Amino acid sequence: MSYETLDYQIKDGILTLTLNRPDRMNAFNAAMCRELIAAFDAADADDKVRVIIMTGAGKAFCAGADLEKGGDTFNRHKRQSEPEGDTLRDGGGTVSLRIYECTKPVIGAFNGAAVGVGATMTLPMDIRMASTKARFGFVFARRGITMEACSSWFLPRLVGPMQAAEWVYTGRVFDAEEALKGGLIRSIHEPDELLPAAYALAREIADNTSGMSALLNRQLLWRMMAADHPMEAHKVDSRAIAFMGESADAQEGVQSFLEKRPPQFKLSPSKDRPAFYPWWDERPFK
Secondary structure (H helix, E strand, O other), X not given: OOOOOEEEEEEOOEXXXXXXXXXXXXXXXXXXXXXXXXXXXXXXXXXXXXXXXXXXXXXXXXXXXXXXXXXXXXXXXXOOOOOOOOOOOOHHHHHHHHHHOOOOOEEEEEOOEEEOHHHHOOOOOOEEEEEOOOEEXXXXXXXXXXXXXXXXXXXXXXXXXXXXXXXXXXXXXXXHHHHHHOOOOOEXXXXXXXXXXXXXXXXXXXXHOOHHHHHXXXXXXXXXXXXXXXXXXXXXXXXXXXXXXXXXXHHHHXXXXXXXXXXXXXXXXXXXOOOOOOXXXXXXXX
C-alpha cells in the first residue's frame, strides 16, 4: 500500500520505517496511527522482513501529537476522527499494542526529538538507539493530560518505577545522555553514525538468526514480563525448545556452526508457527 505519513523501504531483510511528516516534525495524527498499524501488519506478513528499524525524516523523530487544533487537540468530542459515542480508545495505545504484538525485532533510531506519544509509542520496541541531537520528554502533566500509549505499563518496566516517576511527574524534556543513564536507550551516536549503527545491529540479527527463533524469543521476553511466577516461562519455553529442537532450523543452526559457514534457515515465521502459538488469550478492550 502507499503511505501518506510514512516511508516504507525493505532492503536485504531490513525494513526501514520512516515517520515522514518533516514539515510537522513528524507529529502524530490519525493518519499516522492507522498507517503505522498497517505497516506492522504488512511487515509481520512478509517473511522477507527480518528486522524493523523505525526512524524519523528531517530533524525530529516525532514531536508528539499534532497540536494544530490548539487547545482542543486532546478533546475527543472536537476531533473529527473520534466523534462522540465512539469507543474510548487512545490512538497511541493501539500503535503501542501493535508493536508489542509484532513478530519481528524492532529497533528505534531516534534522530531527533521524541516527545509525548513520540516517545511512548516506542516503548514496546526491543532496542532504542539515539543521536546526540535526540531529546525525550514525557510531557503530559505539562500539557494538562495523562500518560497514554500504554506507557504506564511499559515505562516503569523498562527504566524502573523511580526513574519513570521523575520523568513523568516533572514532564521535562531531557537529552540523550540522561536517557542513556536512565536506561531508556541502548547507545548514543553522532547524527551521521546513528543509522549505520542501527543497520549494523539489524544486519547481525538478519544474517545470523532463525526468523522463527526470533518470533518465539520476542514473544517470550515481552509476555513473560507480566507472568506471576517463573513456572509460566517454564511451561512455554519447554514447548518452544521442543518444537524448535526438532525443526530444520535447529539442524541447520548446528550444522552451519560445525561447518563454519553462514546458516540458511528455512522456517517461515508467517506459515510454520507451532500449534501452541499463541499461548496467551487475546485481551479485549472493554
